Amino acid sequence: MSEPQANQQQLKQAVASATLAHIEDGMILGVGTGSTVNCLIDLLPKVRLKGAVASSKVTQEKLEALGIEVMDLNFVGELDLYIDGADEVNPNLQLIKGGGGALTREKIVAAASKKFICMVDESKWVETLGRAFPVPIEVLPQARSYVARELVKLGGEPEYREGFVTDYGNLILDVYDLKIDSPSEMEQRLNNIVGVVCNGIFAANQADTLLIAKPSGIETLKR
Ligand code: 5RP
Numbered sequence: 001m002s003e004p005q006a007n008q009q010q011l012k013q014a015v016a017s018a019t020l021a022h023i024e025d026g027m028i029l030g031v032g033t034g035s036t037v038n039c040l041i042d043l044l045p046k047v048r049l050k051g052a053v054a055s056s057k058v059t060q061e062k063l064e065a066l067g068i069e070v071m072d073l074n075f076v077g078e079l080d081l082y083i084d085g086a087d088e089v090n091p092n093l094q095l096i097k098g099g100g101g102a103l104t105r106e107k108i109v110a111a112a113s114k115k116f117i118c119m120v121d122e123s124k125w126v127e128t129l130g131r132a133f134p135v136p137i138e139v140l141p142q143a144r145s146y147v148a149r150e151l152v153k154l155g156g157e158p159e160y161r162e163g164f165v166t167d168y169g170n171l172i173l174d175v176y177d178l179k180i181d182s183p184s185e186m187e188q189r190l191n192n193i194v195g196v197v198c199n200g201i202f203a204a205n206q207a208d209t210l211l212i213a214k215p216s217g218i219e220t221l222k223r
Contacts, residue, residue: 022209083116086120089120098137140171
């Protein structure tokens with residue numbers, strides 16, 4: 001009889017465990033948001049962090065519940081390391097993020113860090129970003145309809161994430177069917193729409209290292 005395949009939750013736990021080895025005592029760690037990151041947070045008491053910067057209120061609460069000091073990014077300077085999951089990752093280690101709606105804070109903390117390690121299970125690996133997963137875009141509430149019309153002009157199908165408000169009090173449009181031949185160009189074009197706070201393409205702030213969990217084990221890719 002063959003061994004049962006690892007399920008997605010087991011893969012998330014495995015990649016979180018492997019990522020723990022990249023975290024050193026004394027670091028101030030940038031901590032992402034999502035179910036994969038939650039697996040890592042559960043393991044963080046094994047390391048003696050100086051502190052952490054959280055990418056969302058949810059992550060902040062989880063860190064504080066474990067007694068980890070959560071610091072204000074404005075007072076800590078450049079972070080040693082940022083760790084987060086992703087909704088999609090391509091072979092250039094460019095990402096789509098924001099499934100949990102924390103994309104703006106995630107991008108800020110990633111940008112403020114020396115190194116970004118992304119950890120995913122194999123379901124997140126794609127050749128081309130945006131074919132399966134929509135690009136989340138955080139917009140100022142007043143600009144929602146205007147931004148949606150501009151996204152349609154770019155060939156996208158925006159869908160309003162009903163009932164969801166970001167940590168910054170803004171709204172999310174999930175954009176399907178965007179043709180993302182160049183993630184960097186699309187990231188900039190989306191940023192140029194007035195009323196857009198941030199978009200979920202992480203090309204300028206792509207991962208430096210990717211840990212990807214497969215049933216056969218953990219693979220590490222670097223750019
Ligand atoms: C949250 C994110 C998450 O990193 C992304 O949604 C992946 O989440 P999960 O680890 O639960 O699959 O970008 O805004």
